[in-house]
Amino acid sequence: MAGVTTPALAAAVSEAGALGSLGLGAASPDKAREEIEGVRALTDRAFNVNFFCHAPPMSGADERRAWLAHLAPYFQAQGAVVPDDLANIYQPINDNPAMQEVIFQTRPPVVSFHFGVPSAALIDGIHDYGGQVWICVTTPTEAEQAVAAGASALIAQGVEAGGHRGNFAAEHDAEFGLVALLRILVRRHSVPIIAAGGLMDGTAIHGVLSMGAAAAQLGTAFVACPESAAAPAYRDALRLGQATEITQAISGRPARGLVGPFQSDIAPGAPWVPDYPLAYDAAKQLHAAAKANNDHRYAPNWAGQGVALSREMPGAELVAVLVEEMKT
Amino acid sequence: MAGVTTPALAAAVSEAGALGSLGLGAASPDKAREEIEGVRALTDRAFNVNFFCHAPPMSGADERRAWLAHLAPYFQAQGAVVPDDLANIYQPINDNPAMQEVIFQTRPPVVSFHFGVPSAALIDGIHDYGGQVWICVTTPTEAEQAVAAGASALIAQGVEAGGHRGNFAAEHDAEFGLVALLRILVRRHSVPIIAAGGLMDGTAIHGVLSMGAAAAQLGTAFVACPESAAAPAYRDALRLGQATEITQAISGRPARGLVGPFQSDIAPGAPWVPDYPLAYDAAKQLHAAAKANNDHRYAPNWAGQGVALSREMPGAELVAVLVEEMKT
Numbered sequence: 261m262a263g264v265t266t267p268a269l270a271a272a273v274s275e276a277g278a279l280g281s282l283g284l285g286a287a288s289p290d291k292a293r294e295e296i297e298g299v300r301a302l303t304d305r306a307f308n309v310n311f312f313c314h315a316p317p318m319s320g321a322d323e324r325r326a327w328l329a330h331l332a333p334y335f336q337a338q339g340a341v342v343p344d345d346l347a348n349i350y351q352p353i354n355d356n357p358a359m360q361e362v363i364f365q366t367r368p369p370v371v372s373f374h375f376g377v378p379s380a381a382l383i384d385g386i387h388d389y390g391g392q393v394w395i396c397v398t399t400p401t402e403a404e405q406a407v408a409a410g411a412s413a414l415i416a417q418g419v420e421a422g423g424h425r426g427n428f429a430a431e432h433d434a435e436f437g438l439v440a441l442l443r444i445l446v447r448r449h450s451v452p453i454i455a456a457g458g459l460m461d462g463t464a465i466h467g468v469l470s471m472g473a474a475a476a477q478l479g480t481a482f483v484a485c486p487e488s489a490a491a492p493a494y495r496d497a498l499r500l501g502q503a504t505e506i507t508q509a510i511s512g513r514p515a516r517g518l519v520g521p522f523q524s525d526i527a528p529g530a531p532w533v534p535d536y537p538l539a540y541d542a543a544k545q546l547h548a549a550a551k552a553n554n555d556h557r558y559a560p561n562w563a564g565q566g567v568a569l570s571r572e573m574p575g576a577e578l579v580a581v582l583v584e585e586m587k588t
Numbered sequence: 589m590a591g592v593t594t595p596a597l598a599a600a601v602s603e604a605g606a607l608g609s610l611g612l613g614a615a616s617p618d619k620a621r622e623e624i625e626g627v628r629a630l631t632d633r634a635f636n637v638n639f640f641c642h643a644p645p646m647s648g649a650d651e652r653r654a655w656l657a658h659l660a661p662y663f664q665a666q667g668a669v670v671p672d673d674l675a676n677i678y679q680p681i682n683d684n685p686a687m688q689e690v691i692f693q694t695r696p697p698v699v700s701f702h703f704g705v706p707s708a709a710l711i712d713g714i715h716d717y718g719g720q721v722w723i724c725v726t727t728p729t730e731a732e733q734a735v736a737a738g739a740s741a742l743i744a745q746g747v748e749a750g751g752h753r754g755n756f757a758a759e760h761d762a763e764f765g766l767v768a769l770l771r772i773l774v775r776r777h778s779v780p781i782i783a784a785g786g787l788m789d790g791t792a793i794h795g796v797l798s799m800g801a802a803a804a805q806l807g808t809a810f811v812a813c814p815e816s817a818a819a820p821a822y823r824d825a826l827r828l829g830q831a832t833e834i835t836q837a838i839s840g841r842p843a844r845g846l847v848g849p850f851q852s853d854i855a856p857g858a859p860w861v862p863d864y865p866l867a868y869d870a871a872k873q874l875h876a877a878a879k880a881n882n883d884h885r886y887a888p889n890w891a892g893q894g895v896a897l898s899r900e901m902p903g904a905e906l907v908a909v910l911v912e913e914m915k916t
Contacts, residue, residue, distance in 0.1 A: 437747050
């Protein structure tokens, strides 16, 4: 939920008794520090911060040019200039000492990681200040690696989940459904397993807890909260609740969103998509160019398979409803 | 589980307190009658029979020839003759009056359908003798169609499931995970929803029941039972419990099995796969040719994503273990 969470939403969720989160993978160290301090100003409760742990992109100039050539007609249709090249817009946390310093200084109670395993030094540093390290996994093999690295808990992300798949190697996604992945991990590991993917109501949370999950992580369910940073067009798209599809064509890594032109037009027949996050630079520029023309089709509109059950209510109210549903 | 179920397995499961099933989609009417009578000879309890409700194949001669040309090297490597053409090996239940007659005469308590909605006459005929009609669905839209047609219950098949996906249109599979699909269907429909896909133990069954499922359907969990018709090599493959993947290259419809040459070699770069079940004729012939050389790689080895949790025990014992696990 990088770019969608806000300190207000995270604090409201934590105050209501759940664990609020900040998606900081796309943030600068200064912005990350500001958001963490923003949560702390609103609540004394625990909260979670999430970072990207991807391998640095390797795509060469030819690959980047081929992708831009593939996207050129879409830029031109917006009257926009085709970018000359693609920028590496996100620094992986393992290669970002300034961000690691923010973590060590601000000491968030829970630090979670997407796309891979953080360095031993980072894991040790978080453990040293008493923080927990949660690592998102999508397969039994990734779970073994995360546990071996010293994860405090695993986030088992089912294929139902909206946004980016957490698979470590972008080129291979086993697409495990949540139930199968959860049961395998619960039976094999003693660390807590947090269930994620397609969970939209308290009944589903109760269900995954009864399957052995220690907790449930919900993303899409909170995007429609008024405290989120979701744009009005994104909220409109969620309301329609149409089909979702996983595509690598938006960012260079598989990610699930409401079906739009990236899934239906750009991905089919496309050349090899440049590595994450190089491709994402192009998608963001195309979206910005279209948005300037009041054309919102190129928004990624990340959403999980449960999006049809999305509800619009403040974060605290949603947590209260979820808790009530868990009981009945 | 067509070709894997047996009257002995179905009867053992029903006697143990669950609902045993016969997969009869690949059977002749005479064989279907014999198996149904075989169950009745072993138990007075209710049981389920399953049929295929696919659209008849439309692939022309060019498409069939292109597919055989693609497979030719694999046949040749086995010293086998490449087939001249592909046969339509399974008659859809809607176009199979002799099989419908078997249903009306033998009156199985539950008749379930895969790949689509049975004709109004067939649904009415089953309801008329007091039977239940269960229809497998993979999306909210398919669920609406099944309910509108008069289904007594829906089988919500998650993407986790082994074997053939039940999606109505072979060319579009939304790949809903079980949790998201289940919650959407439970909240929208009043007919019972049966959860299927990746369920291997009683804890998972308890979990889906607590999410609103009326029952759980397990397939892969029962393949390793000694009473099943699974070949020894299939049992060996299940024991290894490696990764599964969905491919259309075996049968012409998306289906999940343990990763083998169809997923890794034959599907990539393949021409358009002929419609189900034409392609399946080629896969079965290639498997038979290889098997004669003691090469079992071309077996489809259908299995769900929970296969790593497979257990080898008689059907009655497995049902007892599942019930025990549901309580704890």
